[in-house]
Amino acid sequence: xxQVKQSPQSLIVQKGGISIINCAYENTAFDYFPWYxxxxxxxxxxxxxxxxxxxxxxxxxxTISFNKSAKQxxxxxxxxxxxxxxxYFCAALPNxxxxxxxxxxxxxxxxx
Amino acid sequence: DAGVIQSPRHEVTEMGQEVTLRCKPIxxxxxxxxxxxxxxxxxxxxxxxxxxVPIDDSGMPEDxxxxxxPNASFSTLKIQPSExxxxxxxxxxxxxxxxxxxxxxGPGTRLLVL
Numbered sequence: 001x002x003q004v005k006q007s008p009q010s011l012i013v014q015k016g017g018i019s020i021i022n023c024a025y026e027n028t029a030f031d032y033f034p035w036y037x038x039x040x041x042x043x044x045x046x047x048x049x050x051x052x053x054x055x056x057x058x059x060x061x062x063t064i065s066f067n068k069s070a071k072q073x074x075x076x077x078x079x080x081x082x083x084x085x086x087x088y089f090c091a092a093l094p095n096x097x098x099x100x101x102x103x104x105x106x107x108x109x110x111x112x
Numbered sequence: 113d114a115g116v117i118q119s120p121r122h123e124v125t126e127m128g129q130e131v132t133l134r135c136k137p138i139x140x141x142x143x144x145x146x147x148x149x150x151x152x153x154x155x156x157x158x159x160x161x162x163x164x165v166p167i168d169d170s171g172m173p174e175d176x177x178x179x180x181x182p183n184a185s186f187s188t189l190k191i192q193p194s195e196x197x198x199x200x201x202x203x204x205x206x207x208x209x210x211x212x213x214x215x216x217x218g219p220g221t222r223l224l225v226l
Contacts, residue, residue, distance in 0.1 A: 002154075034214075043116070043203050043217030044155070089155060098143070099168065100215065104154040 003027055004092050006103025013110050019077035021106045023090035026071065030092035034100070035064065035075050038087045047088070048075070080110045116218035118204050124224045130192040133221045135204030136185055145215060146179055146189050147203040155203075161187065194225045 006023045013019045023033075034049035050057045050064040050073065057064045063076040077084055090103040117136040125131055137144045145160040159169040164181045172179070176195070181187040191198055201222050205215040 036217075041219070043205070043219050045217065046214045049214075098160060098162075099157045099171070102155040 002104065003101040004090060004103045006090050006106060008106060009104070010107040011109070013077075013080045013108065015080065015082060015110055015112050017080050017110075019075075019080045019084065019108055019110070021075045021088050021090070021108070022072065023074065023092075023103050024070075024072045025092050025101075027092070027094065027101075028071070029094040029096070030101075031095040032093040033064070033066065033073050034091050034093075035062075036089045036091065036102075038089065038105075040086075044089055077108075080108075082110045082112055084108060085110050116204055116206055116216055118202075118218035118221050120221060121219065122222045122224075124226065125194055126226050127195055128193045129225075130190065131194045131198075131223060131225075133189040133202050133204075133223070135187045135189070135218060137187070137204070137206030138208075138216055139185065141206035141208050141216075143207045143209075143215075144181060144187050145205040145207075146187070147205065147217075149201045149203060149220070150199075158189070191223075194223075196225045199223055199225050 004025050035047045036044035037047040038044040048059050048062050050066050052068050061078045066073045087105045087107050089105045091100045119134045146158040147155050149155050158171045159179045161181045179189045201220045203217050203220045205217040207213045207215045
């Protein structure tokens with residue numbers, strides 16, 4: 001059972017555009033929401049993470065927006081670059097647990 | 113630090129054979145995780161260890177799968193006997209202190225069972 005639902009499955013964005021990936025969850029015990037980036041042939045790597053006490057977190061061109069009441073969070077990539085082409089996973093961790101629940105991933109292609 | 117090290121990087125075996133995947137976590141990390149990645153199911157947590165002790169193996173699909181961590185610097189995931197549906201990429205990850213710290217993933221082992 002997928003506890004974190006991620007969309008879209010794939011995304012094509014032109015260079016300089018904004019990439020938006022959405023995730024939704026049901027379990028209100030989740031209190032840590034990381035995003036991982038994975039390049040082909042590599043393991044996922046932490047990109048940015050947020051806790052539900054804030055509604056937004058920005059690191060460079062990457063921003064997480066968090067809506068606690070809607071139980072949704074999203075990743076925005078501003079000024080998308082071809083080097084951002086990768087698979088992005090959202091995840092959630094419960095406050096008393098240890099297992100990251102991953103979304104199924106979004107394959108992002110940024111065209112030149 | 114060299115990061116999480118996994119071996120082999122690729123493994124091709126025949127159905128029924130035993131497969132052993134190996135992982136060396138980042139030195140000093142207390143938690144070690146084994147994940148499996150497939151197109152159909154995405155990233156699934158199989159088992160994790162804290163200070164070499166298995167804490168939760170509820171993600172292990174069947175008794176054919178077993179994992180050990182004999183010391184802080186080495187873990188194995190064994191499949192015996194292997195089946196074609198076990199074909200996937202297997203990742204090992206480690207984290208410092210708690211799972212809410214960054215989990216650092218290894219490069220993965222791509223397993224193909226014929």
